[in-house]
Amino acid sequence: MNVIQILFWFLSALALVSALMVLLSKNPVHSVLWLVGVFFAISGHYILLNAQFIAIVNLIVYAGAIMVLFLFVIMLMNLNKDTEPQKNIWMKLAGAISAGCFLMILVSLIKQAPELQAKTAMMKEGDIGLIGNLGKALFSTYVVPFEISSILFLSAMVGAVVIGKKD
Amino acid sequence: MPIQYYIFLSLALFCIGIAGVLTRRNAIIIFMSIELMLNAVNLLLVAFSKMHHAVASAVDKVNTVGTDGQIFVFFVMVVAAAEVSVGLAIIVMMYRNAHSVDVNFLNRLKN
Numbered sequence: 001m002n003v004i005q006i007l008f009w010f011l012s013a014l015a016l017v018s019a020l021m022v023l024l025s026k027n028p029v030h031s032v033l034w035l036v037g038v039f040f041a042i043s044g045h046y047i048l049l050n051a052q053f054i055a056i057v058n059l060i061v062y063a064g065a066i067m068v069l070f071l072f073v074i075m076l077m078n079l080n081k082d083t084e085p086q087k088n089i090w091m092k093l094a095g096a097i098s099a100g101c102f103l104m105i106l107v108s109l110i111k112q113a114p115e116l117q118a119k120t121a122m123m124k125e126g127d128i129g130l131i132g133n134l135g136k137a138l139f140s141t142y143v144v145p146f147e148i149s150s151i152l153f154l155s156a157m158v159g160a161v162v163i164g165k166k167d
Numbered sequence: 168m169p170i171q172y173y174i175f176l177s178l179a180l181f182c183i184g185i186a187g188v189l190t191r192r193n194a195i196i197i198f199m200s201i202e203l204m205l206n207a208v209n210l211l212l213v214a215f216s217k218m219h220h221a222v223a224s225a226v227d228k229v230n231t232v233g234t235d236g237q238i239f240v241f242f243v244m245v246v247a248a249a250e251v252s253v254g255l256a257i258i259v260m261m262y263r264n265a266h267s268v269d270v271n272f273l274n275r276l277k278n
Contacts, residue, residue: 102185
């Protein structure tokens with residue numbers, strides 16, 4: 001087992017445990033902090049795959065901006081205590097069982113797919129994930145979607161202001 | 168690493184997100200589970216892009232096969248950021264009207 005495999009298993013275990021703790025913790029602030037842990041683990045996976053631009057964008061946008069927004073909203077509404085009423089245990093069990101069934105079906109489907117046998121993802125080499133290559137593609141082939149996304153952001157900003165306005 | 172490991176990891180994260188949406192009642196936790204599902208898909212897109220790059224690199228040493236997948240991940244993040252701003256505004260408005268973020272209060276369409 002070389003160092004890449006050890007890192008892969010460590011980051012996978014970290015991501016799965018943190019994702020489970022997002023669901024299991026009662027305090028919403030703890031959930032947000034565990035979700036930040038998931039995002040750090042996934043950024044570690046991106047670095048292992050040598051997708052450096054995506055890794056940094058994931059850290060800045062998700063862990064830096066979106067999660068701070070969630071924390072702001074939780075603290076603004078003073079939800080940082082356990083206020084969730086007890087739900088019917090059978091409803092929780094039904095949700096967990098249906099998610100587990102979905103997971104089992106997809107895993108058994110992937111296991112017998114012939115196209116995916118003996119394919120490997122290239123680790124720590126290959127320069128398509130570097131910012132030079134992605135920037136060239138973003139500003140030549142994908143320049144129209146890039147500009148349209150600015151209109152999307154403008155409309156999202158206007159929408160957030162209009163919805164959140166007190167009237 | 169074999170691509171199947173990445174597929175299984177992404178599936179597990181995605182199903183944890185589904186379980187969160189189905190079992191929790193706090194609207195903010197449900198929203199965070201949706202973000203978790205988006206991230207699982209992003210991880211799988213990057214892994215597949217590196218898989219195609221590995222296949223193409225065996226033939227030609229200098230190529231840019233697989234760039235599209237990573238650009239797509241970038242646009243998924245853009246859409247997710249816009250979605251979070253609008254969604255949190257909706258949750259704040261819901262809290263202002265109902266003084267709760269429990270999704271079971273939102274059953275006015277039932278009657």
